[in-house]
Amino acid sequence: MKIGIIGSGNVGSALGKIWGRGGHNILFSSRHPEELRGLAESIGKNVSYGIPAEAVKFGEVVVLAVPWTQAKDVLKSAGSFNGKVLVDCTNPLKPDLSGLAVEPNTSAAEEVAKVARDARVVKAFNTTFAAIMQSESRMFGSVRPVGLYCSDDDSAKVVVSGLIRETGLEPVDAGPLMSARYLESMAMLIIQLAFVRGMGTDMAYALLRR
Numbered sequence: 001m002k003i004g005i006i007g008s009g010n011v012g013s014a015l016g017k018i019w020g021r022g023g024h025n026i027l028f029s030s031r032h033p034e035e036l037r038g039l040a041e042s043i044g045k046n047v048s049y050g051i052p053a054e055a056v057k058f059g060e061v062v063v064l065a066v067p068w069t070q071a072k073d074v075l076k077s078a079g080s081f082n083g084k085v086l087v088d089c090t091n092p093l094k095p096d097l098s099g100l101a102v103e104p105n106t107s108a109a110e111e112v113a114k115v116a117r118d119a120r121v122v123k124a125f126n127t128t129f130a131a132i133m134q135s136e137s138r139m140f141g142s143v144r145p146v147g148l149y150c151s152d153d154d155s156a157k158v159v160v161s162g163l164i165r166e167t168g169l170e171p172v173d174a175g176p177l178m179s180a181r182y183l184e185s186m187a188m189l190i191i192q193l194a195f196v197r198g199m200g201t202d203m204a205y206a207l208l209r210r
Helices: 010-021 032-044 052-058 066-077 108-115 130-134 154-166 177-196
Strands: 002-006 024-029 047-049 061-064 085-088 122-123 146-149 172-175
Touching: 002 010, 002 052, 010 024, 010 032, 010 061, 010 130, 010 154, 024 032, 024 052, 032 047, 047 052, 052 066, 061 066, 061 154, 066 108, 085 108, 085 154, 108 122, 108 177, 122 154, 122 177, 130 154, 146 154, 146 177
Parallel strands: 002 024, 002 061, 024 047, 061 085, 085 122, 146 172
Antiparallel strands: 122 146
């Protein structure tokens, strides 16, 4: 599969490394693509780099992994998605981590869908710390963390569920895109625990069932 990644910080680079080493064709992108040469070359010949518009053109799936303050502008400049799957990994955090920078009756994912109207938006990878994705294994002993995702498009969910599973997380369908409001609140909670309460980022959500 061809996967374009917009934003190559901790989250985007971690996901791209996993999928690239798993055999997918990856194009990392940023406003300064030459800075991505080392990252691309460290993974393999199936990995390249460019600007966000090139990532959108390249990918069957496009991953949005930029800070929320940059998300709308980069989407507007990236061109048409032509029905491609757009995975929104963003969390709309206030600068002081005191809450979410969106109104209660919406979410970052729903706002992304308003900008990228011709994309099939799936919210995913926003509740798992980059540190977990960068580690050798996602496992906590015998417990596998969950990769929560939501979307209004069932076929897009199937694609993203497979990509989540390839990262080592257990995919859990959280329902329609509106559920991103809950997923972003869950991210806010775990960020509070990690940084405000000082518990660190070596933690993840798991779903226990019996």
